[in-house]
Amino acid sequence: MNLLRGKLMPPLLAIVFSALLCSVALVISGSNPGTALSAMVSQVGHGTTAVDIVNSASVYYLAGLAVAIGFKMNLFNIGVEGQFRVAAVTAAVVGGALRLPPVLDAIVILLVAVLTGALYAAIPAVLKVTRGVNEVISTIMLNAIAMGIVAYMIRPDVFGVLHGNNISTAEIPTAGQVPGISFGSGGTVFGLVILAAAIGVGYWVMMNRSRFGFELRASGESPTAATAGGVNAKKMVLTAMLLSGGIAGLVAMPELLGRDHSYGIISPAGYGFTGIAVALLGRNHPGGVAFGALLWAFLDKSALALDNVGVPKEIVTIMQGTIVLSVVVAYEIVRRVELAAEQRRVGRELGNTGGTPPQPAVASAGGES
Structure with missing residues (x-):
């Protein structure tokens, strides 16, 4: 029952609430919610849409993880946007100048991106x-x-190269590129999707199966208590920001090494801010962040499908905003319900014991935190 209320109920409430709000917005705009939903779902099976969603989600996932690490430490790293852009252009410049053997070239570019972001x-x-x-x-x-x-x-006159009307860094040679996974006419999945998934697994292990992760979460919840327990809270702040920046440095790498091979003034931006929304949707859990990244990418790709059936594509932005709002509201509602239930439980136990507070159980060192 606690699992249902604490883990499953918030996202279910968020989905229902956001669906209602989005339906109202569609009706106000003069559109049929059923037609819009049908167009959004059916687009996934057409052309390269499914692969495009996965590719975009890999970028959003890295951005979401970068933000989530800061959130775990009670830090709000809004700078993921700047960190990934500086890292991307630096890695592109280095990659364009390198002439190393295959694989090693790509590894050096990735390391440069991580170090620059950090x-x-x-x-x-x-x-x-x-x-x-x-x-x-x-x-x-x-x-x-x-x-x-x-x-x-x-x-x-610095590192840029003029390509027609576009200025970008020199193109990264084939040795520095990361080949994708081809699905024929369905498109090609970025090769670094695997790296994004691996980082998600590493993030979970670090947070839930390591002393460092425990200390990081403890420092975020109560720096004073963590310091009293021997944890250097300032060191944890510095470490968390460096880790967040390092992952942020990888945000543009799937596109840079898998598709664009150079970085220019018109290269995609805004991923850092999207990462904030994705981390909120996923509640900083790697699995939840992955779901949030896929959902966000799916909605992004839905704009064209909606436009084709006469639904204003701007409705996608409304959907994304209402989903984030719904998640925040749903978790707050469930938190208050759980708090009220806990207060009632304590009240009943106090009544059963004649007013003597129940003795807390001693948690083992290896228990869940």
Whole structure:
């Protein structure tokens, strides 16, 4: 019963609530909710849509994991957007200049992306632990600076190369590219989808099966208590931000090494902000974040399908917003219901024991936290 209420009920409530809100928005716009839903579902089996959804989801998943690590530490790393863009352009510049054997070339590019993202995240981390600067403010400012860094690095007189009307970094040679998994006319899945999945598994193991993960979660829930228990809270803040930035550095890699092979001024942006929504949808759990990434990618691809049946494609943005809102509301409702149930249970036990509070059970060191 507790599993049903605590784990399954919130997402079910969120789905029902968001479906109702989206249906109302469709009716107001003069569209038929049934027609819209049918168009959205049927599009998955056409052309390369299914593969496109998986490819986009892999990018959103990495962004969501980067944000989730910060959330676990009670940090709001809004700077994933800037971290991934600086890492992408740096890795593209290095990749375009490298001439290493296959596989090794790609590994070096990935390492450069991770290190660059971590170093860019280190700036707000150091400011927070040494000066107490709020990471929200510092990362927002660094996002703006990142745009300037990208624009500077791809100038023709710096590292940029003019391709028609587009300016981008030099193309990464074949040795540095990561081949995908071809499904013929269905499209090609990015090869780094496997890396994204592996990082998700590693994230779960780190958070749930390691002392470091326990200390990180403890520091996020109560820095004072964690410090009293021998955990260096400031060190955990710094480590969490570096890990978040390192994963953020990989966000653009599936597209860069699997499709684009260069980074330019018109390269996709906004993934960092999408990662915030995806992490919220997944409640910072790697499985939930994966579901949120797939759902977000599915809705993104639905815009064209809706437009084809006369439904305003802007309705997708409304859907995405209502889903995030629904998840937040649903989990808050369930939290309050669980709190009220716990209070009633304690009240009954106090009544049964004549007013003596029940003795708490001693949890084993290896128990679930």
